Amino acid sequence: MNILGIHAAYTSRSHDPSACLIQNGKVIAAIEEERLNRIKTSTSLFPERAIRACIAMANISIHEIDVVVADGSTYPPLKDKINRSLVDSFGYSPPIELTHHAYAHCAGSFVSSGFDEALVVSVDGVGDQVATLICTAKKLGSSVEYKELYRGDITTSLGVYYSVFTNYLGFRSIEGEYKVMGMAAYGSSKHDLSNLLEFNPATGELVCKNNQFIDLENYTSVFEPSYKEKFIESLTGVRRPVYFSNGFQQEHFDLAASVQFQFQKTYLDLISYFLKKTGLKKLCLSGGCSLNCLANKELLGKPIDVYVMPAASDRGLSMGAAMYMASQTSQSVSPVQNMYLGRSFEPAEIKKSLDICGVSYTELSDPTIGCASAIAEGKVVGWFQGRSEFGPRALGHRSILANPQAAEMKDILNAKIKFRESYRPFAPAILESELNDSGLDNTHLPYMTFTVDVPSDLARKIPGAVHFDGTARVQSVSHDNSPLFAGLLDQVQHQNGFGAVINTSFNLAGEPIVDSPHDAIRTFYSSGIDTLYLGNFKLEKSCS
Known part of the structure; x- marks a missing residue:
């Protein structure tokens, strides 16, 4: 069976489109659209070139695809959009199924890990109205059983929190978060941001005041500034770097360190709580926030096995969607042996x-x-x-x-x-x-x-x-x-x-x-x- 997973970015808040092909339970090919069209993150674009590359690497045609599966299950019109795009590009559309964004993240990490049972955590900005999803996953023969433990929406999003401060420090959302991580090493955590973001162990829930420092109602594009400048400046006393003729000051590095500290504490408190609650010793991480390698460092000292999906951000959703579809239709998928899944040249x-x-x-x-x-x-x-x-x-x-x-x-x-x-x-x-x-x-x-x-x-x-x-x-x-x-x-x-x-x-x-x-x-x-x-x-x- 040929399952084509895609992540299609149709809006200015959707990014990193990609495609992945699973053939008879094996990942044959996976590639991001940006690698082929040379547009970084390829926000709002359909992964036409990535689809062409995947079917070419498998040496099949679009007519041999049994099903196309994409994240976006809370938006039913997406099926018709994908159908029109496929017919426009290829003259034909295979059957299309939609799966949930966060469950695609979870499936991508769990199935790739090779674990038989694990705590699975997806933490990102938001997708299909969910920012954080925590569940257990267990192999049952050739299928996988997921049991949901917790979900949080955009109002408690760790990804939104980090992206807002990424914007405030002068970088673009989706691309600049790792730059803030790099800055953090040169600063000290001088600002207490716990009133904006924390995990409450008494309730087992995230507490976040995103509405205080981001205009969620009017935020429509990853290219636009998302922060409420007066609130952040009043809270921290730090003005944006744009106001300084010589760029970053020490206060900006200190703010980066403070942002990283509170993110890391909340992220680790969340994970530790559910590890203790379930007693599981294997952990799978996915979603863009799980690429925060500074926070992940603290997990290495725990008596658990940790797998971070290498393509953890939305670019990996095509693989996760295909893996989720396979696992829900009792098709066993082999764990990926490495991430060298793109094109080669003779x-x-x-x-x-x-x-x-x-x-x-x-x-x-x-x-x-x-x-x-x-x-x-x-x-x-x-x-x-x-x-x-x-x-x-x-x-x-x-x-x-x-x-x-x-x-x-x-x-x-x-x-x-x-x-x-x-x-x-x-x-x-x-x-x-x-x-x-x-x-x-x-x-x-x-x-x-x-x-x-x-x-x-x-x-x-x-x-x-x-x-x-x-x-x-x-x-x-x-x-x-x-x-x-x-x-x-x-x-x-x-x-x-x-x-x-x-x-x-x-x-x-x-x-x-x-x-x-x-x-x-x-x-x-x-x-x-x-x-x-x-x-x-x-x-x-x-x-x-």
Whole structure:
């Protein structure tokens, strides 16, 4: 059976459309629309290109899709919208079913985890009128039984709380929240925001006063400012950065730290309460808020197994919707083994793109050797290999790589490659075998969904990848979860003495991660990347 899951963004508050294809219980393909149309978040767009890519990767036609399933069950007209879009784009529409936004999040994390039973938590802005959903999930043969424990609406939304302050600090909703996380390391939590957001253990409910600091009634687009400026300024004494000619002041970093502190406390109190109530020892997290890797760090010390859906935000809803449909129709779905679910390109296709662009290149038998040497020499490298990643993180197939042993590398990458704020950190990708001797308690961290406190011995080996507060969002790499990338890190270990690199997404600020060879070539020549390894082809810039 072919199940096509989609997340279709028809309004200016809906974002990150994507598609996922499950074929006979196996995830065959998944990709975001932004990777293909090159429009970051692709707000309000239908995932036509993503659908085309998925059916092409499965080598089937739209007529072979048995059912299309999308989140949006509280909006029945969505079926007709999807039907019209499919007929417009493909001349045909398979049968369409709708599932609930939050349950799609929950299914995506639980089924992907491989757990038999778990507490499942979805926390995001809002979807299908629900912002927070907590349930238990249990496999019953080839189906899954979900039992709801708690739901909260937009008035108690943790995602809305975080997005409002993201706006207030000068960033756009949906895209800028991770920038606030980065700022938090440079500040102190000086503002008590518990009167705006907290979890009440006496009632087992979230308490939030979103209506005090956001105009919910008139908020219609992720592109518009959402905050009530006078209220926030009166509460905190902090004016927005736009009023300062030299940008961020220390008070803005302190506000970011305060926002993060109260979010993190509420998020962890919520999770801890329901873990204790159910007695479950396995936890699945989804929804955009679960990408707050600083908060997730605190869960690593608990005696539980935690799985964070790597595509936890709305971009992962296509996979979750398909998985939910499968589980409710007694079709067993295998857990995903990795997130390399996008497109790949044959050497002939890459060569064609290179020739069309008229660039000089060298063909190699093994790009890992030269790439490791370039990294050891201090060069910044573009690395484009295999299938692209599904989700917001580059996991070593569409990555910009550099030497973490160079303390100055963060500033170089921010200024000359990514063209972004100087305070933002970069993540290390490290061979799991190296982590086993690092002093870390948790060494299996394949998806960059947690930060960790970096032990001093490890910090001395990777100073360029350790944040101001002594943490790092580590990606552990093994031949099991990422054989292509592990092969490169083996070479780095051989040449540089330690199997680690700085790994950041292959894109410029404000752009989606590259997906095609043409995207990679354009980004290479638009930035300070020194060398590009595109499959088995190597590109270098002329010195003239």
